[in-house]
Amino acid sequence: MFRRVLVANRGEIAQRIIRCCIDMGTECVAVYSKADENQVYIPFATRSICIGGPQSQDSYLNIDRIISAALATGCDAIHPGYGFLSENAEFARKCEEYGIKFIGPPADVIEKMGVKAVARDLMVANGVPVVPGSDGTVADAEEARAVADKIGYPVLIKASAGGGGRGMRRVNGPEEIEEMFGQARAEAISCFGNGDLYVEKLILNPKHVEFQILADEHGNIVHFGERDCSIQRKNQKMLEEAPCSQLTPELREEMGQVAIKAARAAGYISAGTIEFVMDANNNYYFIEMNTRIQVEHPITEMVYMVDLVREQIRIAEGLPLRFKQEDIKPHGHAIECRINAEDPAKGFAPNPGKITLLHLPSGNGCRVDSTLYDGYVVSPYYDSLIAKIIVWDDTRLGAIRKMRRCLEEMTIEGIETNQEFELFIMFHGKFLRGTYNTGFIEQCVNELLNLERRTSEIEAERAGNQVNA
Numbered sequence: 001m002f003r004r005v006l007v008a009n010r011g012e013i014a015q016r017i018i019r020c021c022i023d024m025g026t027e028c029v030a031v032y033s034k035a036d037e038n039q040v041y042i043p044f045a046t047r048s049i050c051i052g053g054p055q056s057q058d059s060y061l062n063i064d065r066i067i068s069a070a071l072a073t074g075c076d077a078i079h080p081g082y083g084f085l086s087e088n089a090e091f092a093r094k095c096e097e098y099g100i101k102f103i104g105p106p107a108d109v110i111e112k113m114g115v116k117a118v119a120r121d122l123m124v125a126n127g128v129p130v131v132p133g134s135d136g137t138v139a140d141a142e143e144a145r146a147v148a149d150k151i152g153y154p155v156l157i158k159a160s161a162g163g164g165g166r167g168m169r170r171v172n173g174p175e176e177i178e179e180m181f182g183q184a185r186a187e188a189i190s191c192f193g194n195g196d197l198y199v200e201k202l203i204l205n206p207k208h209v210e211f212q213i214l215a216d217e218h219g220n221i222v223h224f225g226e227r228d229c230s231i232q233r234k235n236q237k238m239l240e241e242a243p244c245s246q247l248t249p250e251l252r253e254e255m256g257q258v259a260i261k262a263a264r265a266a267g268y269i270s271a272g273t274i275e276f277v278m279d280a281n282n283n284y285y286f287i288e289m290n291t292r293i294q295v296e297h298p299i300t301e302m303v304y305m306v307d308l309v310r311e312q313i314r315i316a317e318g319l320p321l322r323f324k325q326e327d328i329k330p331h332g333h334a335i336e337c338r339i340n341a342e343d344p345a346k347g348f349a350p351n352p353g354k355i356t357l358l359h360l361p362s363g364n365g366c367r368v369d370s371t372l373y374d375g376y377v378v379s380p381y382y383d384s385l386i387a388k389i390i391v392w393d394d395t396r397l398g399a400i401r402k403m404r405r406c407l408e409e410m411t412i413e414g415i416e417t418n419q420e421f422e423l424f425i426m427f428h429g430k431f432l433r434g435t436y437n438t439g440f441i442e443q444c445v446n447e448l449l450n451l452e453r454r455t456s457e458i459e460a461e462r463a464g465n466q467v468n469a
């Protein structure tokens, strides 16, 4: 067993991992930036260390400071969470060099899968269906045009180093290639310091369906079914559910086996996710592998009654998997709403600030992963995710009802959030039918915002206020 685990992250995922260490009886160390001195989970860690200023570069992205903190506090393992250094091969390699176990896949696997154009080629070579597109990267707009002419428009130009929905542009016809190639390259360079681009056919109105896998050091790989993450804005997830309404048990097993094949091709170890886009005819295509624990992992935990972070730690300790594929069965339905400090009416612009009144939901089948408290200041330096509301029920409709109840119970005052927006999704016909796709928010945003406006007018009327139209 690990002696002590350093948690190289912040916010809800740092808390999630620290809680897991406590539950496992493993000591843990919290690291935090100057902006995070008052995070609620810090006192619960065995030890804690301030590693630098609020800017991520000075703290959560600072490899040397994190390694020094681990050595100074006698840690023999580091859990990177998601975002920050979680998919940084150099960091994983440094950990290995210093005799610290990186709780994730080997550095060369991170490297391989992190270059998305390379990952695609690897999948093609191993018989995993990928979206038609370029072989590797394209050098310039001319080369992108040649690929697009061959596979047909619309296409996506994507950053090979991409993540978080950045560095991606839709191209509807040859006249747009030049412009969009330039935009994608500029964004890729500014976000990832790497301008490499590749081309993929744009699958029209797909569902984003991803498979959770666990792989141990002894060659065993299992999958824990899928998550439907099609409710996205700016190619970023906002709400996820498991299972996906479009999958039959047979298709689940087929895609699960493809996901396992993909993980095996990558030489994967640890918890990971294989992402697919799937069209209305159930054709599915690999888009990328995420070599880390994901934001939305709790819905899988609820449907499969498993602690994925604990399993991830056990795998890093060298233990064999405790599951056989035939014993892994989904139960009921789970939904996660990501509550972000952002204003849907202003194009989902981040909205940091101080929380003046807080009440979080709870009750049967409700899990809240959040570090918020009354008076919490949402920092402008980091991601806008402030809470994850996760519900479970034995049916999908039951889970939807429970999520409505939870979102209605919740009060967050002082800052704008997407809480109401999420609530209205829970009433939208397309969502209720389960047939929505990744275009949902873009298509319905005005409808949902109008609903939000109307409701607040009704509320104001009820409160006896004058409503000025």
Ligand code: ADP
Pocket (backbone or CB within 6 Å): 082, 083, 084, 161, 162, 163, 164, 165, 236, 237, 290, 293, 294, 295, 296, 383
């Ligand atoms: P998930 O599939 O886990 O939901 P997301 O794409 O939402 O993944 O990313 C999780 C977190 O990691 C977010 O905070 C996102 O901003 C961040 N992130 C993802 N990829 C990158 C990247 N390549 N560079 C920087 N941050 C990233």
Ligand code: ADP
Pocket (backbone or CB within 6 Å): 131, 156, 162, 163, 164, 165, 166, 200, 201, 202, 203, 204, 206, 208, 232, 235, 236, 275, 277, 287, 288, 438
């Ligand atoms: P990131 O690393 O930023 O998460 P992904 O390759 O996973 O990038 O794509 C992010 C999102 O963009 C997907 O979840 C999906 O909604 C959309 N997308 C990506 N590739 C395609 C494609 N070929 N066709 C249609 N949509 C796509």
Ligand code: MG
Pocket (backbone or CB within 6 Å): 275, 288
């Ligand atoms: Mg992705």
